[in-house]
Amino acid sequence: MNVHHAPNPVGTARPAEPTGSPAHAPAPLPRVRAEVDLAAVRDNVRALRGLARGGAGVMAVVKADAYGHGMLPCARAARRAGADWLATATPEEALAVRAAGDTGPLLCWLWTPGGPWAEALAADIDVSVGGAWALREVIGAVHAAGRPARVQLKADTGLGRGGCAPADWPALVTAARAAEAEGLLRVTGVWSHLACADEPGHPSIPPQLEAFRVALAEAERAGLRPEVRHLANSPAALTLPGTHYDLIRPGLAVYGLSPAPELGLPREHGLRPAMTLRAALAGVKRVPGGHGVGYGHHYVTPGETTLALVPAGYADGVPRHASGAGPVLVAGKWRTIAGRVAMDQFVVDLGGDPAEPGDEAVLFGPGDDGEPTAEDWARACGTIGYEIVTRIGARVPRIHLNDD
Ligand SMILES: *Cc1c(COP(=O)(O)O)cnc(C)c1O
Numbered sequence: 001m002n003v004h005h006a007p008n009p010v011g012t013a014r015p016a017e018p019t020g021s022p023a024h025a026p027a028p029l030p031r032v033r034a035e036v037d038l039a040a041v042r043d044n045v046r047a048l049r050g051l052a053r054g055g056a057g058v059m060a061v062v063k064a065d066a067y068g069h070g071m072l073p074c075a076r077a078a079r080r081a082g083a084d085w086l087a088t089a090t091p092e093e094a095l096a097v098r099a100a101g102d103t104g105p106l107l108c109w110l111w112t113p114g115g116p117w118a119e120a121l122a123a124d125i126d127v128s129v130g131g132a133w134a135l136r137e138v139i140g141a142v143h144a145a146g147r148p149a150r151v152q153l154k155a156d157t158g159l160g161r162g163g164c165a166p167a168d169w170p171a172l173v174t175a176a177r178a179a180e181a182e183g184l185l186r187v188t189g190v191w192s193h194l195a196c197a198d199e200p201g202h203p204s205i206p207p208q209l210e211a212f213r214v215a216l217a218e219a220e221r222a223g224l225r226p227e228v229r230h231l232a233n234s235p236a237a238l239t240l241p242g243t244h245y246d247l248i249r250p251g252l253a254v255y256g257l258s259p260a261p262e263l264g265l266p267r268e269h270g271l272r273p274a275m276t277l278r279a280a281l282a283g284v285k286r287v288p289g290g291h292g293v294g295y296g297h298h299y300v301t302p303g304e305t306t307l308a309l310v311p312a313g314y315a316d317g318v319p320r321h322a323s324g325a326g327p328v329l330v331a332g333k334w335r336t337i338a339g340r341v342a343m344d345q346f347v348v349d350l351g352g353d354p355a356e357p358g359d360e361a362v363l364f365g366p367g368d369d370g371e372p373t374a375e376d377w378a379r380a381c382g383t384i385g386y387e388i389v390t391r392i393g394a395r396v397p398r399i400h401l402n403d404d
Helices: 038-051 063-067 071-080 091-099 117-122 132-145 166-181 205-221 234-239 374-381 385-390
Strands: 032-037 057-061 085-088 106-108 126-129 149-154 185-191 228-232 275-280 283-287 305-310 327-330 333-338 346-349 360-364 398-401
Touching: 032 038, 038 057, 038 071, 038 234, 038 398, 063 071, 063 385, 071 085, 071 091, 085 091, 091 106, 091 117, 117 126, 117 132, 117 149, 126 132, 126 185, 132 149, 132 166, 132 185, 149 166, 166 185, 166 205, 185 205, 205 228, 228 234, 305 327, 305 360, 327 374, 360 374, 374 385
Parallel strands: 032 398, 057 085, 085 106, 106 126, 126 149, 149 185, 185 228
Antiparallel strands: 032 275, 275 360, 283 305, 305 346, 327 333, 327 360, 333 346
16 A cells, blocks of 8 residues: 555545444435445456456556546555556646655656656656657756656557657657667656557457557667556457557556446446445425426426436536436436436436435446446436546545445
């Protein structure tokens, strides 16, 4: 354990059961909260370690506040379960991991000119370099950092996003090797990212693998001897063992979601969704038939019924695209959002079933207790599970359970 979560440094408190409450009387449910089961995060990391081919390690991606799950507790849980590496997108995220006490291997890749290179090098963070400008900036920061840089060179093997284009790669590896020979840096890794690993059999996959082989061979020819070569995001980690190299680099799977319905359910990969999003009903009332509901009256009650008010809206990350579509477990049944999602709240029609203010609404979770899953929400909103969990708003407290 080397990440410390400031409010809970020894990892023993149970936020869900404040001291002073009798164990049999659960604390009242706050307006809305995201419970994150850290035992699931640990089990998912262990499952990923188990499926990594040929002794490949695991680089757990904790960017974007661990896909909305809370970066520092998830980083610590991942390390405890044996994640060899952690990775973030931005240097600010990586510096926050270091500030919390983590000392293990750590990579960040999303740099812009003038970024905090010297701070990152001084904090022993591996930095990704995907172009000549970035290599110049790293070399420029070495003196201020007071130590050689640890650099991972990123090749664009066909994603067409970050990374060095094949035409520029030979010059980049040559320049990096020259800087290494001068003692300015060490090239610790060579890596790339897949475009379509979540689409089984996609024709872009074999050419990307071949482009990666070529990029590795050119790095080798330039005299580089990287410690780690890595390519596999979650879908590749789960379904393409030929991409595993020295490390798999999963994000979503760490949090227990499947990257795409075509790749199967989480449990088919030994994964368990870590997040459950719950709310307390803010009101329940009887209304007559023909009653408009919410902005624009896009829902009109078909008859006399009971409406329940769920105090979570798009400010909390409930997509407005879930209007008239998002599933919610209330009073023992799946309900569908009635009318539009507003900034802070939405309504469900209970069809005359009774409920009380304060009763629980479960928007999504692992699905074990009949609640919808993040994948159900993704389908209802025309998006992906990644976006459903990652966009949960800053206003929603994350309650970390099982931080053992
Ligand atoms: C986000 C990201 C990952 C993790 O992707 P998942 O599909 O969530 O596993 C890996 N590598 C890079 C470069 C990323 O941006």
